Amino acid sequence: MIIVMQSHATEADVDHVVKRIEELGLKAHLSKGVERTIIGVIGDERLVNREQLALLPHVESAIPILKPYKLASREFKPMNSVIDVAGVKFGGDKVTVIAGPCSVESEEQLLTIANAVKSAGAELLRGGAYKPRTSPYAFQGLGEDGLKLLALAKKQTGLGIVTEVMESAEVEMVAHYADLVQVGARNMHNTKLLRSLSRIKKPVLLKRNFSATLNEFLMSAEYLLSGGNDQVILCERGIRTFVEYTRNTLDLNLVPAVKLLSHLPIIVDPSHGTGRQDLIIPMSRAAIAAGADGLMIEVHPKPAEAFSDGEQSLTPDVFKQLMEEVRAVANAVRRSVA
Amino acid sequence: MIIVMQSHATEADVDHVVKRIEELGLKAHLSKGVERTIIGVIGDERLVNREQLALLPHVESAIPILKPYKLASREFKPMNSVIDVAGVKFGGDKVTVIAGPCSVESEEQLLTIANAVKSAGAELLRGGAYKPRTSPYAFQGLGEDGLKLLALAKKQTGLGIVTEVMESAEVEMVAHYADLVQVGARNMHNTKLLRSLSRIKKPVLLKRNFSATLNEFLMSAEYLLSGGNDQVILCERGIRTFVEYTRNTLDLNLVPAVKLLSHLPIIVDPSHGTGRQDLIIPMSRAAIAAGADGLMIEVHPKPAEAFSDGEQSLTPDVFKQLMEEVRAVANAVRRSVA
């Protein structure tokens, strides 16, 4: 950390800050400039509350130098983490596609979709049993019945299951059915849920909150890692901006930025990221070209009859086309798709 | 709802949409323009999934006409709701101030602050026992021990208690200690928590998520109201924007907008809203001038030693000055402060 003193700070003010730094078990190093004095703090600043120094008298600002996350950083672990989900790898040479309906609606709906996405090349099946909805009057998911239908689909198709858990009390149950437990964007900051998930032996798919900075996103991953679960896959799904022509603004810049800063795999969800059927194929191609390790795509045989998210669901035919186009781009960046 | 057909839609396309509208139990009303046909949907559109019409062939867009919330709207209840919290009213003629530390740290800290804010005119005591923190390495609150200290402070000062609950499993315990149960900004979309809180007999303070639209904010209130709890107080606490000189962007425009659209009281939290000690007094004055029903302010005797949020905490002396300035502005808008 760097402490910048105000221009009118006296030597006594500086001494006071230095003393406080030493009380916290760190060392101080002075640098007297023309306009102001700067104090370098030597030691692991992650263990200190920055504000406790920033608020000392005549301190102008306290600037962190280290990144706030440690276990999630590439400095801590230089090689890519490769996460295994029911035999399917994330973070290696291959690009992996997860597909399925927004909500599990019925056995027929789910099995139709599961078979269709499998034959097109998807390697995992997504489907929501617990749905966080903006409106209390909207469909909220089938609950455990939905999880049982997912188990049935897994049995019939062999596809591993990706599904969302919404609170810590349900972690055990959802993890029983899921191969990859999803933390939705609305729960990225839910520290109780993250703590619970840090203690299970299943991989976690952590979606970025729609207003999360990169630091905050990796700090949520740090909750999982520091609690003992190192099977974490990140997912970009769009941020909230002033833009009006997409439901969210899919922020593909995050993908190469995460690759520089972290060892964790990252996939992209262009269905939520754009909210529009007609943008999903080009943005899927772009995600893979940007370096994403996989995709998560919503598929529904009759989008106009879907219980939720119809506007961003592809029909099985269009999904098949998506897989072909994504395959070509993956090859162009020296990766492959199943 | 208004259905706008594409310019090349045929009569058969229009007939297909009309038929679907009628299947959903609504009526359709055609309006043929020069460039395209428009279909008015007659009936309660809140009961229909908009996407199921928007996705029909050759529909260009489906535009909702009604607001998505009902019980929270001023059309439903024209008069202001006045909510009673331990004998203190929100939403009437008076302006009410909640104050206290970000985190409950110790008996001494809490009682010192409680006595100070009471003597300055605060009517309720805030204090966090469960803290949602960005970093897993930061202080996460004293838990139930913190709640017990709040109960002690209430006994000694008579101030009612405002404190946060973080998940549905803890609603019962927190509601046992709290007079006003707070839903933090990170949990505004936590539908499980909202459902649990809709069943208790205590008032709820619902903070706006930092990326919530006004519709989404009122829809979270609608979860509480539709589940049976009509004691809801809203709280603006800053949104996330590109702006860099405040931690968040306190959006005071929301205050008069809520007053137009809803009957619920709304207060403002300039501590989180700005994140800066030196902006809290002017923005508190502005909040009351904009029509807010109250304020929530963080106070700490030694901000530089606070376990959390020191940078946005006022000392008791500065808080006393705030109360005086707020009182003058409240009088100027024909309201009063205790």
Next chain:
Amino acid sequence: MIIVMQSHATEADVDHVVKRIEELGLKAHLSKGVERTIIGVIGDERLVNREQLALLPHVESAIPILKPYKLASREFKPMNSVIDVAGVKFGGDKVTVIAGPCSVESEEQLLTIANAVKSAGAELLRGGAYKPRTSPYAFQGLGEDGLKLLALAKKQTGLGIVTEVMESAEVEMVAHYADLVQVGARNMHNTKLLRSLSRIKKPVLLKRNFSATLNEFLMSAEYLLSGGNDQVILCERGIRTFVEYTRNTLDLNLVPAVKLLSHLPIIVDPSHGTGRQDLIIPMSRAAIAAGADGLMIEVHPKPAEAFSDGEQSLTPDVFKQLMEEVRAVANAVRRSVA
């Protein structure tokens, strides 16, 4: 400036940076930490291109310590600047209100409004003769004929004139008619226009661009000040965010922030800032409570027939009410309105 070296930087890397700092006429001061070396740059960093140090080999980041503006800063000039516009002061004890139509439409329209706003207490008349419009098909202003009508209104009412200039070629003409020359939000970054305006002897009203940070806003003021024109009044008029219920998000937090960082007066335009008639009075009250030095308000006798911005224009009657409410709030913050 602080140079943070990468954790694997060698002594030779550090020496290379130090040498470059010295070549630029500055001094370097080393601070060797546990994880990395930090170099303090001593001297006026505003004269150095930050990137030229940030891009040296094995530099992790180069962090500016000084603010990028100098003449606009309160450190440079601790006392408030008070700007005189046709005998009306901005930045002193009084709160000044500018009012008038969005566009000058006709002699009758302008004189009606000018007389009405004067009798309600406005001290300057605004009116657009050159209008930057989003649509090429919309009314673009009366041009110099509009300026002549403003001159006529000044003659009849004695109110000084505030009007916008859109490019440097028109500065001389507009400054001939205007007492306060306005730079619109779309032109805040127009450095050619700012350079031209820095050479005239008239005060300038600089509106914040809807995506400008505080630093960028003050840097545009710095263009005017460094070019020789120290008669600058700032104006907050709303920023672009995800929020949907206001046309822009009026950012009142800027007002006290500017007061801390700069000596320049700042006024608020709640008409553009909210874009809604029904929010203008409460947000005007809030602006004054936050510490603004004045307001700029759009008034039109028949908003439904205005050539532009009708939705955010007040009728003269409502404007009169605004003045009364603002007067009460100004008194509460120990200021006065004419």
Next chain:
Amino acid sequence: MIIVMQSHATEADVDHVVKRIEELGLKAHLSKGVERTIIGVIGDERLVNREQLALLPHVESAIPILKPYKLASREFKPMNSVIDVAGVKFGGDKVTVIAGPCSVESEEQLLTIANAVKSAGAELLRGGAYKPRTSPYAFQGLGEDGLKLLALAKKQTGLGIVTEVMESAEVEMVAHYADLVQVGARNMHNTKLLRSLSRIKKPVLLKRNFSATLNEFLMSAEYLLSGGNDQVILCERGIRTFVEYTRNTLDLNLVPAVKLLSHLPIIVDPSHGTGRQDLIIPMSRAAIAAGADGLMIEVHPKPAEAFSDGEQSLTPDVFKQLMEEVRAVANAVRRSVA
């Protein structure tokens, strides 16, 4: 346009609106719902000021149905426009790359870069002679001397020239040297400049303002088209959001959205869009995968010594690698690069 009446509007209120619609030369079509009456406006709503209807008594809202732009829309011109710049095509089968320094600094600098980018496959040379800078103390460009150096580079390499014009008074001079005249992001809303450029016979590269919506972007194009210049190329270069790890947020979603709504070509500038050398290659690949018609890339032999934008400039070697990677992705989406 659709006029939604308030729920308590009377028949007389509705009649008043209908009469006003007819006075404006349009037809009205009523649709009486359960909760409110809706009026369809029949005729070309682009010719009417929406606010003049929205502000009539007891109107709740006036919702436009048609898009505000016409000449820029794909409905108006279904086939892609292909724009020829000095023999190089934009909008056809090929992907075109523009490259060069941020600022023209010297003959040696420019010729070195021009030769390097040409040999790597760039087809046009960019270089700024007039630079809009945030700081008045920063390098503002060589002016016409810079244009002359660009002419020299064109003569030596055969590469057509892309350079920015900053105000209408300089259009003629800049257009004399440029093959493609650039409107910078800060000037996208400069209607005076757009009007001047609509009258020249040179193609225009229109960059998106960092807070422009898609509608506003296409409306700026409409200024050019409606004034008589149909040689318009769009450029996405990043928007302003809360995100902190990129200088701007490159919004690739715009690319397929423009392709759906407009016939104009669109290219991407990942240098400004990300502001970071290390993200430019992956985001260039992604841009082409998303469907962009070209790229604009900043190249400098010694980024650490560049007069401007060094942090986002590639060395010639890295640019060569970019071209190879982009070529592979272009082929994967069935396009080619020179």
